[in-house]
Amino acid sequence: MFKVTFSFEDGSMVETFANAGDNLLEVARSANVAIDAPCSGNGACGKCRVQLKSGELESKKTLHISDEEYQAGWRLSCCSKISADVNVLVPDIASAYKSRMKVADLSSKEEIAIFENAKSDIQLAGIELKNSLEVVDVLMDVPSLDDTMPDNERLTRALRKYLNINRVRIPYVVLKKLPDVLRENNFAVKCVIRATSDDMYVYDIFGKDEDVVIGGLAIDIGTTTVSAVLINMENGEILAKSSAGNGQIRFGADVINRIVESQKPGGQKKLQDAVIKETINPMIHEMCKSAKFPKDHIYRMCVASNTTMNHLFAGINADPLRTEPYIPAFFKTNSLFASDVGVDINKDAHIIMAPNIGSYVGGDITAGTLVSQIWNRPEFSLFIDLGTNGELVFGNSDFMMSCACSAGPAFEGGDISCGMRATDGAIEACTIDKETMEPTYKIVGDPGTKPVGLCGSGIIDVISELYICGIINPKGKFIREGKRIKHDKYGMGSYILAFEEEAGSVKDVEITEVDIDNFIRAKGAIFSAIRTMLTSLDFDVSMIDDVYVAGGIGSGINMQNAVNIGMFPDIPIEKFHYIGNSSLTGAYLMLLSTPAEKKTYELAANMTYMELSTVPIYMDEFVGACFIPHTDTSMFPTVMEEIQNR
Template sequence: MIKVNFKSHNKEIYCNKGDNLLEIARNSNIFIDAPCNGSVSCGKCKVKLLKGNVDSEKTLHIKDDEWEQGYILACNTTVIEDIEIEVPSKLSSSMHGMKIEGSDKKKDKQIFDRAKNIIETHNLDFKTNIVKTYIEIEEPTLDDNLSDVDRLERHVRNNLGFNEIDFKLELLRKMPVILRENDFKVTITYVKKKNKITILNIESGNSEDKLYGVAIDIGTTSVVVCLVDLYTKEVIDKASSGNAQIKYGADVIHRIIYSTKKDGLTKLNQAVIDDTINPLLESLYVRNDINKDNVVTLVVAGNTTMSSLFLGVYTDYLRQEPFIPPFLKSPKIMGQDIGLNVNDSAYVYLAPSVASYVGGDITAGVLSAGIWASEENILFIDLGTNGEIVFGNKDYMMSCACSAGPAFEGGGISCGMRASNGAIEKVSIDKANLNPNLTIIGECEPIGICGSGIIDLICQMLLTGIIDRRGKIYRDLDNKRIRFNEHDIGEYVLAFKEDYNLENDITVNEVDIDNFIRTKGAIYSGASTLIESLGMDFSVIDKVYIAGGIGNNLNIENSILIGLLPDIEREKFAYIGNSSLVGSYLALISKDAKKKLQQIGNEMTYVELSVYPTYMDEFISACFLPHTNIEQFPTVKKLLED
């Protein structure tokens, strides 16, 4: 056996000769950022070899001086003898997002207010079908010797008006003791279905005041869990963290590929359930002194891949032509079925998907955006890892998905990270000296840059003459922030390590810029093609709703200037935040909203861009700043000419 000492984590691991270093770390729960899932294409899994020898090769992602210092790519390294490894803290920029982040009461209230507005505007029922009732059952005697279940059923029939009860084995196991410890005075939680009820929980005495539900948004990069009081319908608390699946790849394709490996599907399922959602739930229970058995219903929204992995369903056919998803509508699920840290009998409802790459997060988003009832033409764009787009109104809704990649959430960018403390979220550049002015989330030292910051940066680099419209840095600039490596790849320094006590400078290079241009090109060309498929153009749009994890600080003007969004009237744009979470919350607190969510999933039409005749030409044209056809962006044309 060979010993691998991860000195940075104070952890020693034993493995076999020839084992891959990245897989050794993964199997030991040591996080190493690897967005490309070990295909040696992103260069983010850079670690430092302190002692021993390995079988590894230098790549373009490792500079000459780094190679001399012992830096290697974990995914491109196999162990051949005892070694000592240091995982740089820079690699934790993505891991930083794995930390559980607490609630923001102001934002929590916004979720409630937006949902309430949808319910009131469209006359939806503000009710659920889950009820909690205190009951006092007649105690058994020699003359009245019905079984506990029959006794309970008789009481329900005579006093609550339901003819039949249903329940799971776990409830039966605890019923005899709870009934007798409390003199047959208990509280039951149940779901009403015409003349029948399904009992979810039985509790000691009168505990009618405690009844909770949970809304969950499973993003490819991050997960948000929202705890809701089912009586008041208010958001009690919220918690979020990075999706632990990120260690198996930054995007759905890499994760699907990993799921086909030995135990891959199990690991991905455990990563989202055991390592992400359950710890988030537990943090909410502890903060609010709540027993998990009082959490009796959940609504979960995620893209089609995330929903499948959440259930542990094989996903590989999603990425293979003709791109068939394993399911679209939610199967019947209870908490116990998938190991969620909630009441075993809790109902779990998955927001319906539309196609392989338009999932429940989008149907939930469309529900919260109100497109289904709008007289106006609304363009809905979810700026997440997958880049889904919906266009329509109350008469029709067309949808498509673009392979945008994780750049909007910091993935695929050398110093990228999700929008959390330490992320550079806004950038402006002084044209005279090319020095940046940075706004950092949490008003702390910077550790990376998130999606909104990248948009600002590329826009500013274009307007100040640092890059051309291809995204290439001008070679004749004489400035300490502009430099080129041994491969002649240019980079711009956002933050020097000396100024912020960092291990390395925070930089954005030409490869990062090219990745982001492709990302924004996918979104713009997807929207353009979707609207063109109806014989229309951007002029027919009445409103543009921007959703997703890119953050409230998305600069619409800068997004237009780089060609991410169409150059139309600015007042038409609005950022609506995590629409997937709001839609899940709506379906949790309203039976009518849940029915509407299912209807949206059934009625939305999907356009497969990969086979649409003009899409690829439009995509190539959009991979420019802002576009090869500058006439589509009159605002940018005027700015560049001035």
């Protein structure tokens, strides 16, 4: 048995013990030490770098670590085995996905504008903003020797009289409070209830003079990032907003790796704890602290996520999703409560879930489709959600078709050597001077923040600029030389955005030919899915009236740059609209409005799902799209014109 110490840049450390031959990454996972491993530890991504400070590791050499870095003690934790007592440094970049939780500044109008606009749009579509939760004042007769009715029956009778509903349910947590609250307030109280036409549920009871706000929680559980808003259920006011990396990411960047991990002994509980105990509950704590709001006053929650995340969140076996015939345990369910899964809000809070429509088209897409409102327009519109899976919906008020493609984690920084999600230090926008090849970039965070890596929107910009400036060819290979271009001993080229001394990390911030190749495949998956779906309907790109792009990959996407690299079709730029995290916005609308919730179920039921893997032309389309912008450049006339004019 050997002692393993994980040290961090802030001076803290975690100590644990391991046997000889144990894998260092697995030891870290067992000790709940966050080390980013998008490839789930197969040595492919190079993100799980740690530095040997003392002791010994049995660690093989990999292409991700240069000879100089190896001499300086850098190792991949997934390729290292315990052979003695050891102390390793876990750099911030390796655990950034977990450590950089962000609670939004709601004084910024941009943070809440998207939700206010969504409320207005949904009302204009004829959907009422109302739900079944309310606070009611209840006045009861004080008991006496002539009136010996028990407290629960007294409250039940008063509520029945107030709302003319026969069935009233009082749970244990309310029953426990009942004697004290009634007598302290002379039997004049406030109740938080959920009322339907034939049923009433009492969530809580308070004194008549207490100021009671009904809280609701909307959550988008992304494969890489989790986002949430805490709201006032009576008027939709945003009380707090937060985002954090999904703690599950250390078990792999994609859903397949996580499903595989969940099948190991104790894996199902481990994956559920990673998203609830390590991610969602800390976010709830920070939002409630920020808003000075009691977490027990959150009485309803809405989750929008892909089909796999839904299963892992609920602690339900997801393995059938990855094996033919790809059947989930559920598409929609109304049977989940906070106490069932350990979400740290009111124990009786009902959890509603945006419905899935396929094994790989989930509730995040149905919620996003609600927000895009392509169902409410006669024009043909395309909705695209950029994430680990690229999901698309095409249609209008008469029909909608959806499909999903495996884009991989590149849009959220995975599979990219310096990739990261859109948190502090991420380059989110970039231009490059054609003559000098010098970059100018915008960084997420406060002024003066040093660059650490590239998020999705920044990667799109950099690759577009490299291509338009003639620095790389259509295959993504470097064809110019300069101080910003370097080649390793294997001949692989890279472009340096920030040298080590300028960066906020332990190495240059760069994008390599391997990174570009990974991203070309990701963008190729999106474009080929668009083409395949349109072709199956006998449409072409000229018939698209509007394109709605969603996904939390930065503060916005430069649509022209996305067209330049062949990710989106070459149609007029004014047809593109970036709508941000539509999954979270959709969850917010479903939470606030029962009619919006029902509309989302209706959209899911009426949407046609196309399985791309069964369409013969898809692979041909994909191969053709794995160039910049495409093997058929006639499909991108404006891009070719820009290259000639620049």
